[in-house]
Amino acid sequence: MYVAEQSEFNLKELYEELFPLCRSITGPAYEQSLEILKKYVPFTIESFPSGSKVNDWTVPEGWSLNRATLKDSQGNIILDTHQNPLHVLNFSEPFTGKVSFEELKEHLFFDKNNPDAIPYTTSYYKPRWGLNISYKQFQELKDDEYEVCIDTIKDTNGSLKVGICDLKGDSDKIIQISSYLCHPNMLNNELSGPLALVCLYLLLKSLPKRRYSYRFVIHPESIGSIAYLSRFAPELKEKLEYGIQLSCVASPRSKDSVEDQISTISLTSALLSSSEEQDRIEYHKQFYKSFQNSYNHNFLELPVSFKLTRQSYVDSIVYDKKQRSQGKNITAYAKGNYFEKSLNSSHYVSKAVTDLTLDDEQRVEDYLTTCAYYCRYFTLNHLPNCHVYTDPRKDGFMCSFDIDNMLRTLAYSNSERYAVREYAPNHGSDEKQYCSPKLNLKYVQATRTMYASYSSYHSSLDNSDTFSLCSIMDSALEIFDFIRYYEIAKLKPILLNECDPQLGPRGLYPNSNDPESRAKRNNSNGELEVMLYILSLCSSGFTTEEIAEFIDESPLRVSNIIYKLYDTKVLDFSD
Incomplete structure (x- = not known):
């Protein structure tokens, strides 16, 4: 049955509606949860009857x-x-x-x-x-x-159900965002993924224009993605630009552990359906700002960590093999090395999370230090000789897939917000199905407090007392900012004027030359100077990605400035 989309969104209220249900990979509680999500994301439902074969598996009762x-x-x-x-x-x-x-x-x-x-x-x-x-x-x-x-x-007459929703863009190339909905009564390792998926749908729907088409997929873990791929693998092989599997994207509460303060966001606006692009641009600005301001930062500011594609792992092995053949000293990969080091680090993180609610200042400090080590140093450097953790703009090693190279550059230039991890086949979520050797799709996984790295994992303590609901909204924004960058990374900005554009009336340059204006300009973290360098490289055949490389700036900073210039009709794009 189709349920009309809601006119308002409050993530905390949605969480409270979903949390009590005893979900499994099939059955009425899972289906009821899917119907609740349909109020915000208009999924169509693909059904797989119990007893039917999906690849090498059989759908259970x-x-x-x-x-x-x-x-x-x-x-x-x-x-x-x-x-x-x-x-x-x-x-x-x-x-x-x-x-x-x-x-x-x-x-x-x-x-x-x-x-x-x-x-x-x-x-x-x-x-x-x-x-x-x-x-x-x-x-x-x-x-x-x-x-x-x-x-x-x-x-025995049951079925497995998969929810699918498409947001059309200018291209039929698909960016797929997926998560699982089969664990009962847990926050980080269950509802954080679906809740972030809803947030990303609403953010992407608010865009005035989408270069790519976006597909949102909800299914039970493992068997659900296997069933989905049994029908949609041919289409994904042809059209998938890249995919993101959302798993464990919440962050633990911060030291003060204040209550989640989440305000309701309006989802209705005449501007959204306006035929005027400038109206739709204004709606997106309003929605994005409302989303940003709808939650408090009561969580540890851990980076969003992306597990790279299986192909990146193959690429790095081939690269290392070539380096060794040239007499260079490269440490060979050892089976189980990643998992062993993961376990060693997770002991520290587990203890820290257990002690989080204690008042001991030293314990809190130890916790913060441990998380910083785990999510920044460890995830970036657990295999020091693995080239996937360096910036491809400054390194001779390049992955086969653009998504891997862009995420590596992102983690290198924005280490406080993003990290990357090597592909590992011995643990993870549905990205393992999408990345399976025969398919080898361009699929990554996004997480924030990684599965099996905290003491409340797969237990009743994985709840809103331990993890912040606000952090899920924050994770969605971090992922959305990367998605927005990817949209224009390969596009070439071109100026709409033959001479310098007048930036003052557009709110991009001081309208007066006085000490106060000059001070504001100097205290703007150099954004105006970066903008002027970007403008100097437009209409020169360079892509957004190349401009960020040439001026040695974060891709996100460059793309955010380029979007401001696009929205104020200073520039446009060419392929």
Whole structure:
């Protein structure tokens, strides 16, 4: 069923509507969540019946939970999914009966390393029943016999559903933004991706003009992207410009841990549908500013980290092989090297997140230092001899895909906002399906607090007490700024006037020559000087990307200035 798009958007309210639902890879809770998202992103639904083959996989039954409880011998309720749906093994078989403690232990899941947390566990493809319990609760179990009631339903007539929404642009080349919607009751490792996807849809919809077409895709993790690719791989092979998989894009709360303050944003404006481009430009400016000002910065300002494509990893191996053949000392890649170092660093991050709420100033300082190390030094340098972490503008190594080279340059020039990571096949999200060797699509992954790097990962502690909802909106803006740069990176700015444009009336240059105006100009972080250098290189056959390289400036800074010049009709673009 089609649900009309909303006239207002409040991310916190959307989160609160989605969070309680016990989602899985199929079933009514997943479908209800998809219907809620459709109020903001008008998805069409692709359905894959249970039992159907999708590549090498089989779509499982539909699954739903009514209630699951564990009672002691006196009838007292110990676990109840009405209190927290994570108490049941996701996709659990139904089971009712009295069992001994020894038998019960075979069906209980807990995490000794995280004793306060209820773990998130699944068994999609092997039938079993089970319950999840915190280790502290488990240690309190003293009875010889317990009563289990797991009221779940498996429907052989179910289906797996994928939501798809296209925003048309001037080109039929597709930039795809995807995320998963199958984990219950978690924020960073579940809802941060879909919520950021909604934000990106609204931001991209507000644009006065789009060079590329944008596709938004929501599906269950792994099996959902496999099913989607079983139908759409041929189209993506032909038309995909690049894709971004959104996963774990929230950031932990900052030291003060103030409440999320998120204001409602209006989604209706006559300017959006105006036939006049200047009206649409004005609407985008208003919307972008409203979006920027709609949340408070109550989170750690960690960079958005992009995992590069599989092809970039292949490129770097080929490059290193060539370097070694020329007698240069390059350290060979070691199987498992990345994952080993990931685990070593994640111990520090996990402890830091656990200690986050403590008042000890030194612990807070240790936390900030650890995150800075992990998200900047580690992600950029965990393999010091790996050339993908250098700026391709200043290095002889170039990746095959533009998306990889642009992200490398971005991370090099804006390290406070962006980082890049090597492709790793042994962990990740749906980018592994899009990047599979036979497809090898131009697909990257965006994250902010990386999966498995924090103590509340896959547990009941992954919630809004630990992570900031505001940081999700901030991540969406960071990703949007990169997308906007990519739109014009290969375009050539051309001036619309034969002589210097008059920048004063456009608000781009002081209208008077006096000490105060000169001081403002000198305190503008050099933006005016950068603008004048950009103008001097327009109409010379150089692309936006090349201009940023020639004047040795951040691509984002250059593109933001070029957009200002475009919006005020100083320049236009040619291919």
